[in-house]
Amino acid sequence: MITKQIxxxxxxxxxxxxxxxxxxxxxxxxxxxxxxxxxxxVERFRGIADYLSEQLEVDVRYIPVKxxxxxxxxxxxxxxxxxxxxxxxxxxxxxLVPGSEALAQGIEDQAFYNYFIxxxxxxxxxxxxxxxxxxxxxxxxxxxGSTSGRLIPEYHxxxxxxxxxxxxxxxxxxxxNHTRTLRLVESGTYDVGALNYKVWEKxxxxxxxxxxxxxxxxxxxxxxxxxxxxxxxxxxxxxxxxKNKVRQALLDLDDPALLESxxxxxxxPASNDDYEPIRSVASELGIID
Amino acid sequence: MLSYPTVRAxxxxxxxxxxxxFVADIAITTANPWRDLGQFFIGVATxxxxxxxxxLTALLRTVAFGFVGVALGSFFGFLLALVYRLxxxxxxxxxxxxxxxxxxxLIFLQFFGFHPLTGVLAIAIPYAGIFAKxxxxxxxxxxxxxxxxxxxxxxxxASFLYxxxxxxxxxxxxxxxxxxxxxxRSSAILGFVGLPTLGFYLESSFSQGMYxxxxxxxxxxxxxxxxxxxxxxxxxxxxxxxxAPFFLGxxxxxxxxxxxxxxxxxxxxxxxxxxxxLAGLSSWLGDVMITEALPGIWNTVVLTQIxxxxxxxxxxxxxxxxxxxxxxxxxRTSGHVxxxxxxxxxxxxxxxxxxxxxxxxxxxAVVALALxxxxxxxxxxxxxxxxxxxxxxxxxxxxxxxxxxxxxxxxSFLAFLFYRWxxxxxxxxxxxxxxxxxxGFYVDSAIQNIQFDRAMILILITASLxxxxxxxxxxxxxxxxxxxxxxx
Numbered sequence: 002m003i004t005k006q007i008x009x010x011x012x013x014x015x016x017x018x019x020x021x022x023x024x025x026x027x028x029x030x031x032x033x034x035x036x037x038x039x040x041x042x043v044e045r046f047r048g049i050a051d052y053l054s055e056q057l058e059v060d061v062r063y064i065p066v067k068x069x070x071x072x073x074x075x076x077x078x079x080x081x082x083x084x085x086x087x088x089x090x091x092x093x094x095x096x097l098v099p100g101s102e103a104l105a106q107g108i109e110d111q112a113f114y115n116y117f118i119x120x121x122x123x124x125x126x127x128x129x130x131x132x133x134x135x136x137x138x139x140x141x142x143x144x145x146g147s148t149s150g151r152l153i154p155e156y157h158x159x160x161x162x163x164x165x166x167x168x169x170x171x172x173x174x175x176x177x178n179h180t181r182t183l184r185l186v187e188s189g190t191y192d193v194g195a196l197n198y199k200v201w202e203k204x205x206x207x208x209x210x211x212x213x214x215x216x217x218x219x220x221x222x223x224x225x226x227x228x229x230x231x232x233x234x235x236x237x238x239x240x241x242x243x244k245n246k247v248r249q250a251l252l253d254l255d256d257p258a259l260l261e262s263x264x265x266x267x268x269x270p271a272s273n274d275d276y277e278p279i280r281s282v283a284s285e286l287g288i289i290d
Numbered sequence: 291m292l293s294y295p296t297v298r299a300x301x302x303x304x305x306x307x308x309x310x311x312f313v314a315d316i317a318i319t320t321a322n323p324w325r326d327l328g329q330f331f332i333g334v335a336t337x338x339x340x341x342x343x344x345x346l347t348a349l350l351r352t353v354a355f356g357f358v359g360v361a362l363g364s365f366f367g368f369l370l371a372l373v374y375r376l377x378x379x380x381x382x383x384x385x386x387x388x389x390x391x392x393x394x395x396l397i398f399l400q401f402f403g404f405h406p407l408t409g410v411l412a413i414a415i416p417y418a419g420i421f422a423k424x425x426x427x428x429x430x431x432x433x434x435x436x437x438x439x440x441x442x443x444x445x446x447x448a449s450f451l452y453x454x455x456x457x458x459x460x461x462x463x464x465x466x467x468x469x470x471x472x473x474x475r476s477s478a479i480l481g482f483v484g485l486p487t488l489g490f491y492l493e494s495s496f497s498q499g500m501y502x503x504x505x506x507x508x509x510x511x512x513x514x515x516x517x518x519x520x521x522x523x524x525x526x527x528x529x530x531x532x533x534a535p536f537f538l539g540x541x542x543x544x545x546x547x548x549x550x551x552x553x554x555x556x557x558x559x560x561x562x563x564x565x566x567x568l569a570g571l572s573s574w575l576g577d578v579m580i581t582e583a584l585p586g587i588w589n590t591v592v593l594t595q596i597x598x599x600x601x602x603x604x605x606x607x608x609x610x611x612x613x614x615x616x617x618x619x620x621x622r623t624s625g626h627v628x629x630x631x632x633x634x635x636x637x638x639x640x641x642x643x644x645x646x647x648x649x650x651x652x653x654x655a656v657v658a659l660a661l662x663x664x665x666x667x668x669x670x671x672x673x674x675x676x677x678x679x680x681x682x683x684x685x686x687x688x689x690x691x692x693x694x695x696x697x698x699x700x701x702s703f704l705a706f707l708f709y710r711w712x713x714x715x716x717x718x719x720x721x722x723x724x725x726x727x728x729x730g731f732y733v734d735s736a737i738q739n740i741q742f743d744r745a746m747i748l749i750l751i752t753a754s755l756x757x758x759x760x761x762x763x764x765x766x767x768x769x770x771x772x773x774x775x776x777x778x
Binding site for chain 2: 166174288
């Protein structure tokens, strides 16, 4: 048993080496912002890579990155040509890469929203606006560069209290991603947190949330979020019409298992202008110049 | 006692650290810190070596990046050591070694991206600065006598090769081998920012609470470090060095336009880029200083001072574990194991683990820095006590500790501690990336906001702070007449 495992392990090690040295220059590479547990992302985007590779008839590879900024930099530096960005990271990336465009978004991404969640010990209840009772509690954002984990929550906190998050709350942290925000508030490490409603609902459906310990206290108004963004120069590199082929492939994606892994009901066309509200909020908060 | 300058200096630093504790944020913020710590130890006790298919590759990459980085660093460090007496060279070396490997990696990631050069240079550059300094010190201390005996007309190169190098060869070799171990640690943590080394998988498993996977990676890493005397043999080194570049992985091709863009646009302060002139620049600089640099400097200094004293206390508590004057060979072995684990775990990984378990505050950082650095100093001091012979009727127990041994090793203990002061500060700054509000936090935030001009200013401020502490540490060591060998 053990020797078999070891053999498997060795073989996979050498295979990885072999694959790494044969990757050709014409591989179409994409990445995604690390907004959830990495295992889930790798599983989801390897599936997407296989699907795209079949549809586009080129080698397609997904590379996992450690931060939102790393995803943006890789896109800007043309080491990846396509990326699954959040609202804010997409706006940042497209500002840095002239000619790049938002290709497609999830049906749900037209009017995405956030949940503010609280640990049971706070005694906070769901309300129609962000409860006054959050003042003085500890609070965690998701990642520093996240739309639903940082930008939108910060906007609403400032809007509601006319103060910076650091003065409203006794401690402000950055959990890193939405799954971790959920875990940290569920375990009481932070009293309050804000996360992407999709992550909450998927975890709830999978039975991974103890709703006695953590509950939703407020739902934000809608805003445009995640989208696939592609570089403007892909046609030169992969042939005329490549961009449209990628868009069509994404719009045609109907494999229920793949869609469920996002989770999205399907993808629809998107444009750069759809994200103007995100840009103006980010610039208001000083996150972009 | 107060008449001793070493005692007065120690008390002063102790007082500063205690004052620091009053202003520092040292809360445990998780609800169940001990349960999580328990789960972590269960994970280490039940390691799962077969979780990640990439684990073996990651280990190989860790070694490859370590070898290539240290080899390049030592080569260029040696060249720089030959001209180290020139002031500009000394300033240059002090500057490149004051910037932590992770900061270098974050900088290179912006224009080389995921190319092997990013990881190699991130190790090679700061290491070249350190090698230059230490090699030049070793060369300086070599015996001048053999050169004088050479016949007149011997060329400078021949005299260098035949009269200087042989005298310090052993020291150079020992030090380089020692830095190789440091290089493997540096290589492992580069994974935390996305390079394909061990830290990459460690971060993933840890953040998802997969402690058995993380435990397996830590164990493999300790085995790698502990078995170095077995697999790093002088005869095998050329083979390793030739092979290492082929195991760095392919990464992605470098686009040279990105390099140019980084230096001519990205790091130019935004007011200058937007043509707002000097007035715009000064208000921009003022804003960076007040909102980011000053709070960052304050937290970095406070945390450094607390961690320095905690390191000192831990070293003094730990050295008896491996001293023949206190325990027998069996218990000494377990003491060695504890200290080896403490010092081979990079501070960054220790801090990362403790932050996950205890929540974000300065406490996990202090404990991590104290464990790692205390492990190193405790080991060195403990070894030193083993060379001391006590009188047969010397007192035992606590009296032996406090009246016989501590006074005898106290000076070298302080020398090591002050030597590591700058290293502790460099690490303190970098731990900000993990969410503690030191300078690294603001550097990371600037990079996350794609504001590389801000990031560069903050990195330069961090480097200056390190250079300042380095100078101060050397001044204090000279004042107290303390001597030491370099540690990393």
